[in-house]
Amino acid sequence: MLWAMSIISPGDGQSTYKKSPRIIAIANQKGGVGKTTTTINLGAAIAENDKKVLIIDLDPQSNTTTGLGFSTKELKSSTYQVIIQENTASEAILDVGIKNLHLLPSSLELAGAEIELVTALSREQRLTRALDEVISNYDFILIDCPPALGILTVNALCFAKEVIVPIQCEYYALEGLGQLVGNVDLVKSNLNPELEISKIVLVMYDSRTKISKQVADEVREYFGERVCNQMIPRSVRLSEAPSYGQPITVFDPTSRGAVAYKELAKEVLNE
Secondary structure (H helix, E strand, C coil): CCEEEEEECCCCCCEEEEEECEEEEECCCCCCCCHHHHHHHHHHHHHCCCCCEEEEECCCCCHHHHHCCCCHHHCCCCHHHHHCCCCCHHHHCEEEEECCEEEECCCHHHHHHHHHCCCCCCHHHHHHHHHCCCHHHCCEEEEECCCCCCHHHHHHHHHCCEEEEEEECCCCCCCCHHHHHHHHHHHHHHCCCCCEEEEEEEECECCCCHHHHHHHHHHHHHHHHHECCCCCECCHHHHHHHHHCCCHHHHCCCCHHHHHHHHHHHHHHCC
16 A cells, blocks of 8 residues: 655645655564565565565665675665765665665664664654655665664664564574564554554475474464465575575576565565
C-alpha cells in the first residue's frame, strides 16, 4: 500500500501529492538469522516489480554494503555521515547498477554513532530527518538493522512503519523473540504509534529436518497470519551470492533461493 500526502503550493491553491513509501525495518535481535540476506534479496526482488527501492545499511558490520558489491574502504560517504549530519542522504546514496535499486551504505564508523548520539537532541529521529529529502523518490525503503536494540535500531524503528522479522528454522531461533516484540511495542507506545510487525519470514528452512518443521509450526501458532506462506530454503547459492556482490536474483535467477525471494516479494507487495 502506498500513501499520498497532500501539499498545498503557496499562492496557487492547488494540491499536489507527494508519494510516501512503505518503510520497512528488517529486524531481529539475534545475529546470523538472515536479516542481511533478506534485506538484499527482498529489495532486489521488489525492484524487479518496477518499484523504486532504497536499501539502508544501518549495521556497522556493513554486510549489506559489501553484499551489493561495494568496498567500505572506498566510500566517500555513508550512513554514519548522514546520521551525524555531516553529509546529506542524497550525497551518500549509491546506484547499485540494478534497475530501480539504490543503497545508502554503511561503514565501521557507524559503530561510533551509538556513543556520539547519546547526548544528541532528538537522537531517535536522526534517520527520519536525514531521509526526509529523498523518501518521495522511492516506493519501498528497507532498513537492515543491527542485531541489538541500540540507538541505531531505535532510529530505524522510529523511521519505519513496518517491521519484518526473519526467523531461522533452527534450534534457539525463538530465543529473544519475545523481547523483540516487547521492544517494538515499547517504540510504538512512546515514539512511533504507526509501527507494526507486518511479516515474519521463515528462513534457512530445510525440509529434510524435523527441527525446521517444528520451528515453523511454533512460529505459525504464535504469529498466525503474519507469517509469510513463502519460506526461504537453506541454499548454497544464497550463501555464495554476497561474495560476488550480487543479489541472488542476479547471481542465479533460476535458483531455489531466487524463486523463493521473488515469491516473498509478491506477498509483501500484496500487503
